[in-house]
Amino acid sequence: MDDDSRAARWEQRTEIPLFVAALVFLAVYATRVLATDLPVFWRHLSTYLLLALWAVSAVDYAVHWRLSGQGLRFVPTHVLHTLVLVLPLLRPLRIVPLYEAVQHRSGQPRLSLYARVISYAGLSALLLGFAGALAVYQVERGKPGTTMHTFGDAVWWAASTLSTVGYGDVVPVTFFGRLIAMVMMTGGLALLGAVTGSFSSWLMRSFSREGDERPPGR
Amino acid sequence: MDDDSRAARWEQRTEIPLFVAALVFLAVYATRVLATDLPVFWRHLSTYLLLALWAVSAVDYAVHWRLSGQGLRFVPTHVLHTLVLVLPLLRPLRIVPLYEAVQHRSGQPRLSLYARVISYAGLSALLLGFAGALAVYQVERGKPGTTMHTFGDAVWWAASTLSTVGYGDVVPVTFFGRLIAMVMMTGGLALLGAVTGSFSSWLMRSFSREGDERPPGR
Amino acid sequence: MDDDSRAARWEQRTEIPLFVAALVFLAVYATRVLATDLPVFWRHLSTYLLLALWAVSAVDYAVHWRLSGQGLRFVPTHVLHTLVLVLPLLRPLRIVPLYEAVQHRSGQPRLSLYARVISYAGLSALLLGFAGALAVYQVERGKPGTTMHTFGDAVWWAASTLSTVGYGDVVPVTFFGRLIAMVMMTGGLALLGAVTGSFSSWLMRSFSREGDERPPGR
Amino acid sequence: MDDDSRAARWEQRTEIPLFVAALVFLAVYATRVLATDLPVFWRHLSTYLLLALWAVSAVDYAVHWRLSGQGLRFVPTHVLHTLVLVLPLLRPLRIVPLYEAVQHRSGQPRLSLYARVISYAGLSALLLGFAGALAVYQVERGKPGTTMHTFGDAVWWAASTLSTVGYGDVVPVTFFGRLIAMVMMTGGLALLGAVTGSFSSWLMRSFSREGDERPPGR
8 A cells, every 4th residue: 555545544534533623623712712711720621622632733744744755845735734733723724625525525516616716715714714813812802002802803803804904993913913913914815816816717717618609700 | 398497487577676676675775774864654664665675585586496496506506696685785786687687688799708797896896885885874873982974984984895995994883884894895805806807817818819810930 | 981090090190199188187287286376377277278188188089989980889988088088187097008009100019918017007006196196185185184284195095095005094084085085996906907917817828838838748 | 159148157157146145135234224223333334235235236237238238128128127226125036036046956846837926926025025114114213103113013014015904003104104115015916916816827727627637528
């Protein structure tokens, strides 16, 4: 059995557990941030749970690296995996490829490329926005000069950032809040690129199809 | 007679009434929001009228679903129809396909693909902006801390949101106002995608045409 | 002699005078707005001059319409001409096609499509920004609550609007100022579309070229 | 030996020194701006160093012009070179083509076109943002009414400008600060164009590939 098929088998077996782990991670983190009056015991428990879930992610990354047999070439060719390891809050973004794998196995016909890109951009925006709002809210809450008083403010800020609207009525003022914001701006640019790119590509395709249907003399 | 042709016949017959219903809906809603000193009788009448027009929309949706014979697959494949049912204020967006159908029947030559996309994006922006400004103005008006004092402020906010400029001099501060704003930001992204995508596609086309006209040796 | 060649001859003869007229129009308008202490005589003279230059534009439009022999179809197919007639401040945008015509006649090789689009988008942005800053400054100057104290503020606002950045430190507060701003936002979207579209198209082209250079077996 | 090969030889020999010079330029400039309590001797030394490095750049530009044998056509066809000469802070942008040349010589396989565009856009954004933040910070620091109190504020402003988000919580207020900001807005637009364009082109390509793999009857 060669490396490729072993990597495929590993991915097939760990799909569902990793999917569940990603959802649990986001839920535990959200609870931790939003439930400010959590008793100390639960507070500690959630910390250990987050660490354990991160360790699961690290093990999966290591196994993938090992089975790929690519050495250092693995890092630049698996950007999403690596990003997710460094910034564990982005882990739920892995839901997207997992969702595709599940749908693929269940034998349902795949959506067209442009429909997939639009729906992935939408899902990614929702997950990135929710995780980013949580992270920034945790960092900014109660800091002097902050304009982010409630979690609703944080979500509002996240939406205006990802869409590159940027009202500026709610903005992060701390170093780490701004660092997370910069990651989200990059995400907003990528989303814009995905939406406009897929729209353009869909247009091109329908245009050439329309051209085919017409008599060539026209 | 198969399902497809019955669906087509239904659409053909309900086109004009639905077009009128959509315009009346927007007009009644606008009157309700902008005429603050409406007598109680007219206030109640407009409520019933809006409900009745929404019911018309729901019946049309149900008939479409039934005639399509697609079961639950109908919802993801008719995104615009579904969205319009949930958010009745977006109903006027249905004017766009209706306009195309009317133009098609009247035998006029269709515009080129890119001209249609640009004009649809423009019409959608106008309708989305007007409906969004109405809805946000209704929600925000008179709330503590609001910066949206007149309907003109609401329209100005809508324009700066849809174009993703986002000055931030006028912003919604309530939960529902921000919810509507998020829908409009998504609209702004889609508009940007439509404009840039169609422009790119038009460029590509004129470029390949230019290439064809030159001698191949160049 | 058919209509087409007469229209072409008309355009060829009026090119240079219209180019000069557009430049004079912008210069007179700029002087009028920026030189606030202009004596009454010069103030009146500049008004008459602007009216006369607008009349020249109207005559050119009428002749074009007549020679085209298209009837009412002329308006939707000559969007730039019509826009320039309604909003005389956009007249300098006509410099762009005139520049092309002059370059064409002088026998210089034309730039590639994408280079032309980028340079037109750049020129249009400069002209639109300058004209828009002038118009908004004239409307907003000295109004209560304005944040636009100098012409420099107006230019800064125009740049942040056309690039869709929209800081919001300087914003129009009057009805007409906001109306002009909405026109400029539309311009900003179109510019973004031009830049991203031409870049995408250039990429596509270099990509297919690269593919051609490789052996087909790859 | 013709001009082309001499130009190529010149470029090959000056590559590494120019790369080092660009890095030193940025480092010296950053030190000068950020270390406000630099002794007078070091302050003068850094000025002379910056001038010397600029002179190196000017000599390289002159030699390129001479060897190209293009006369005045050289300026419009070498936009990046010219821009870098006028605005020496953009010099590090030359790192991008140098990086490509180095990678090319070392015999490594080139990345795909879209991967290169994305990575160049990313590198350019980082360099443009850092250089722009330095320049604006130097100009704005300590001016009356400024909102840019620390270099962190300047970097935050640069990120929100390049991504066209534009919160407006930190904005330049001086003439030169706004001038630099306008250059950076143009950069932000170009970046958006690069990202969306390359994404669109990648989508198109994978789409046509997918179409090829399917049986033609579908």
